[in-house]
Amino acid sequence: MTAERVLVLIPLVPLVAAVVAFAVPRGARRIGLFASVTMVSLSFWLGLKISALGPLSHIVGGWPAPLGIVLRADGLSALLLLAVSIVGAAISIYARAYFGARADTPASRQSRFFWPLWFFVLAALNAMFVSGDVFNLYVTLEIQGLAAVALVAMAGGSDAVHAALRYLFVSLTGSLFYLIGVAVLYGGTGTLDLTMLGEFVTAEPPSIVALVLMTGGLIMKAALFPMHFWLPPAHSSAPAPVSAALSALVVKGGFYILLRLWFGPFDNLVSAAAAHLMGALGVAAIFWGSWQALRQSRLKLLVAYSTVAQIGYLFLIFPLARSVDARSMAVAGGLVFLLSHAAAKASMFLVAGNLLWAVGNDRIESLAGMTRWMPISAFAAGLAGVSLVGLPPSAGFVGKWLLIVSALDQRQWWWVAAILIGSMLAAAYVFRLLTPAFVMASGDLRPRPVPPVMEWSAFALAALSVVLGLFAWLPAGLLGDALSRGAGP
Numbered sequence: 348m349t350a351e352r353v354l355v356l357i358p359l360v361p362l363v364a365a366v367v368a369f370a371v372p373r374g375a376r377r378i379g380l381f382a383s384v385t386m387v388s389l390s391f392w393l394g395l396k397i398s399a400l401g402p403l404s405h406i407v408g409g410w411p412a413p414l415g416i417v418l419r420a421d422g423l424s425a426l427l428l429l430a431v432s433i434v435g436a437a438i439s440i441y442a443r444a445y446f447g448a449r450a451d452t453p454a455s456r457q458s459r460f461f462w463p464l465w466f467f468v469l470a471a472l473n474a475m476f477v478s479g480d481v482f483n484l485y486v487t488l489e490i491q492g493l494a495a496v497a498l499v500a501m502a503g504g505s506d507a508v509h510a511a512l513r514y515l516f517v518s519l520t521g522s523l524f525y526l527i528g529v530a531v532l533y534g535g536t537g538t539l540d541l542t543m544l545g546e547f548v549t550a551e552p553p554s555i556v557a558l559v560l561m562t563g564g565l566i567m568k569a570a571l572f573p574m575h576f577w578l579p580p581a582h583s584s585a586p587a588p589v590s591a592a593l594s595a596l597v598v599k600g601g602f603y604i605l606l607r608l609w610f611g612p613f614d615n616l617v618s619a620a621a622a623h624l625m626g627a628l629g630v631a632a633i634f635w636g637s638w639q640a641l642r643q644s645r646l647k648l649l650v651a652y653s654t655v656a657q658i659g660y661l662f663l664i665f666p667l668a669r670s671v672d673a674r675s676m677a678v679a680g681g682l683v684f685l686l687s688h689a690a691a692k693a694s695m696f697l698v699a700g701n702l703l704w705a706v707g708n709d710r711i712e713s714l715a716g717m718t719r720w721m722p723i724s725a726f727a728a729g730l731a732g733v734s735l736v737g738l739p740p741s742a743g744f745v746g747k748w749l750l751i752v753s754a755l756d757q758r759q760w761w762w763v764a765a766i767l768i769g770s771m772l773a774a775a776y777v778f779r780l781l782t783p784a785f786v787m788a789s790g791d792l793r794p795r796p797v798p799p800v801m802e803w804s805a806f807a808l809a810a811l812s813v814v815l816g817l818f819a820w821l822p823a824g825l826l827g828d829a830l831s832r833g834a835g836p
Contacts, residue, residue: 366463368462382439383432386436397825404419405417416480430689431472457502464497497511499584502585513577565605566601591694595692631659663762663766668753682826690808700801723803728781732780741815
């Protein structure tokens with residue numbers, strides 16, 4: 348199989364799976380499993396090829412840029428494709444049991460909608476990571492957002508509908524800002540290709556306006572403080588597999604495009620002040636999200652606000668990577684942290700789903716006795732908490748450590764202080780989450796048995812977030828110099 352064919356299959360496989368799952372709902376679970384295994388295989392194959400040969404590209408239909416569509420993949424693309432495929436496969440396995448309940452349950456009735464929407468999200472994410480121009484990035488961003496909104500609304504009830512409508516408003520507004528920026532950029536440069544844009548972007552009003560509009564729209568999509576208000580209700584109202592997908596994968600889409608733009612065509616346009624503003628918003632997200640997480644009485648809301656906080660660490664890349672010499676370590680640290688967060692946060696939401704399944708609610712006090720009647724899920728929550736706090740040997744620790752070293756090398760100690768304080772706050776809300784699990788439950792509690800595959804899926808992701816720390820050199824090595832020269836893919 349050629350690399351060009353794989354670049355086409357990466358987004359095509361989940362897209363076909365979505366269409367087939369919609370047309371044949373009875374076979375959706377089997378289709379979902381087959382598509383998930385296929386995506387993992389293709390992502391690993393592509394990662395190996397990029398590691399050996401460097402960045403790959405494919406001209407769709409034989410029409411080169413700027414008229415045609417060019418698919419490109421480098422180390423950054425490969426890392427995120429691997430993250431989506433592995434975490435997505437675990438969520439799909441979990442969902443097979445979660446939505447395969449008795450026919451009279453809401454989860455079973457939601458199954459016919461979940462699988463096609465879920466694979467539309469995966470198709471959009473995969474297409475995003477191999478897209479080579481800013482307009483196709485918009486298309487993938489829009490498909491991802493609309494499918495994610497539908498997944499949130501799928502739960503039914505007033506809370507879910509209100510959360511979905513709020514998410515829809517923010518998603519469409521963010522997309523509109525981004526699209527207007529694309530139009531302004533095209534009017535000023537005459538091209539939309541990421542690589543070609545670097546040759547035409549200058550410190551002129553059209554480019555500056557495009558940068559501001561596109562950045563604002565993507566910040567909404569990424570739920571960076573103070574545009575995070577849609578995230579907690581959306582994530583907490585959705586079914587467990589949907590919450591895991593949104594937190595672990597979907598919010599990373601906007602961040603990925605920001606990386607491409609800021610260290611690609613806009614690299615020479617972005618000022619140090621703008622980069623430090625992004626870092627300051629990241630710090631605000633860390634503190635605000637952590638404080639709100641400490642105040643929650645529901646497990647899903649605690650984990651949702653934790654997502655707001657953890658996203659903040661990713662935006663420290665922007666001030667720390669302004670120097671080309673320091674870029675490699677800062678970006679590697681941020682990306683290792685992103686991978687760790689994707690696995691750990693998905694695990695946390697799946698644990699919350701197991702709790703809801705067992706006792707019918709996700710109140711933190713309902714975790715009492717969890718180590719006795721749901722020990723695998725309790726262990727998974729503990730492992731995921733280790734990575735979220737950033738304790739060794741987890742990947743969360745490695746990611747934070749690389750960010751700290753990068754900051755110290757550049758004598759930007761204030762970012763170090765923010766990371767350390769944020770880690771202590773994370774330890775506080777993780778400790779608050781885990782403490783009830785070791786308390787003896789009341790004698791009248793009769794939890795519903797949780798299917799083993801649901802518990803082991805959560806455990807596998809939590810274990811991955813820790814074990815990845817022992818092999819963090821692998822993703823760092825694959826990343827290579829994808830963003831170190833200020834060029835696009």
